Amino acid sequence: MTDKAEEMAIDRRPPPRHSLGAALQDYGIYIVLVLIALFFSLVAPGFASPTNFLLVLLQVSVMGIISIAMLFVILTRGIDLSVGSILAIAGMFSGLMAREDPTAVNVVLAFGLPVFLGLVCGLFNGYLASWGGLPPLIVTLGTMYAYRGFIVWYHVDPVYRLQPWYRVLGQEKIGPIPIPVIILVLVAIVASVVLNRTPFGRQVYAVGGNEDAARASGINVNLVKLAVYAISGALCGLAGLVFTSRLGAAQSISGEGFELIAIASVVVGGASLFGGRGAVGKTLVGALIMQIVQSGLVMLDVPSPIQQATLGFIIIAAVFIDLRVQNRKAGGHVRSVRGLLSGWVSK
């Protein structure tokens, strides 16, 4: 084979798209973000200000980290419903350590233990969902209740009066930027590099795109699945640490309902629930959209139930668009929500 033929054989990337539809598919989410921000800037007094911009970033920091964790799992066509419960476990144990004096052991445990516990919880989820042969929806639904039940049983009372050295992480700033925002940006950069620049990242996309094909091409699918759940758990542990430090207190009931907001952020960010498609940046934009809508509605004094309903419709719209895009890509081969659910509940 000549050099030219080899080059042709290797370079099979699709030609760059120039259509308006393709551009909207790629950059539409950013346009939506700008439009929503513009809308609230016009109608909600006090919304368009630098302090509010930083505030929205601060508020989205915890959910942003969890959304990135969820993205890893969803890219492999999985789902992790236990993220909120893992956050509660990690936050509680971190809080228990953070009440003590700042000895080296306490500091290491307060900052390291939540991530470690999250990792352990994630590994357990991953093992059951991969080698255990159980559907991810059922596994993580079960562990969501199990982890929550454990932490409520272990320490039902809130932990408070956390030491000032611990609260620095969640409440202080470096320059004008709050530390949780910096942590979120670092997590996003690392996650983006892992997904886009490493063999592991390509394997994650491959498993989500077509599991059988990935297996046939020599990828250890079970190992990849175990890894994404472990990453998800560890990131939730980190989110628990930031969460507890920001609030200055730990509760066993923290993080309830976070799993659904995280899934919504990922979907709104354009990731496919069918796996194989999604990006860290867009996921963060999805989380930002959710947060901006929520903050904007609060500022407009919209009643809480209407806020919930609005967010619900945004999620439905995002899934509907995802299905339409998938249908078009599949060339008319209809992929339905039923098909999606069957993917979650079957191995």
Add this chain to the structure above:
Amino acid sequence: MKGLKQVFGILSLTGGLLLGGLAAGQAAPVDVTKDGWWLTPYKASKQWTIGVSYTDVSISYIAALQRAVQSKAKEMGVKIIEVDAKNDTNIELANVENLLQQHIDLLLLEGASLKASVASIEAANKANVPVVHFNILAEGGQYVTFVGSNQLESGQLMGKKIVELYKSAGKDKLKGIYMRGIAGYITDEVRNQGVKDTLKEAGIADKIEWTEQYADFSRAKAQSVAESILRQVDRLRLHHRQRRRHDPRRPRRGEGGRPRRQDPPAQQRRRSPRDARRHQGRRHRFDRVPERRRPGAGRHPRRNHVP
């Protein structure tokens, strides 16, 4: 003087909003030398904007509270911005931060947690916005006043009732079902603390055998849990009866003994709390809002109607 006037204004508005005792619209200056001057409504020189943060408006009691606040705010011509923490201190903090962005004059806070709402209170303190707690007095930070009932006292009252019950029963031990709220939630935590402390003080903490279950403030779940527990009691009773029946020492029918009572099968007894009362069980309820007392509902809907 200006500060005093502001505090007075806050107290007046709070009292008016939450207790519904004041009428609005009087512009006369307050003469503090006269008796009852504190009942004179405060007339603000500007439009007040008050941020109100509720624990969870899906709970009927909180919803009733919300309707009362809305009604009074409208009556007094005060602008309120309401937010719902959904029992989550993280949402509460985000909501309070959003309210502060809107330059509210006062924050009425029903803390989502007794001990974990500190971040929200401190955020308001940093922004120099006065905080008034209502319904729940959360710890941490600085506040102007608290309006509401003390949850700890509520638990203590419940404890006292149980102590009375124990004394009047004349038994060594009492058994009971303790139907709690939501595990880890503030109201449940504090009331439980009040109950347990009172029983301990009375020296009967070990004399009461509780079957503790969480009903999540849901009537349906409370009913289901109560039925399950009572059914278990039924099974135990049935088991003991069967053992007694097969006891050779037990005098048989017609052998001079008491004739056996025909018991219905245990499976047929689906006992609800109402059945429990019928079966000599005693039921005590605390801090419940019956539908008929809700504003806008019940026998006199027009009287409490909130437009």
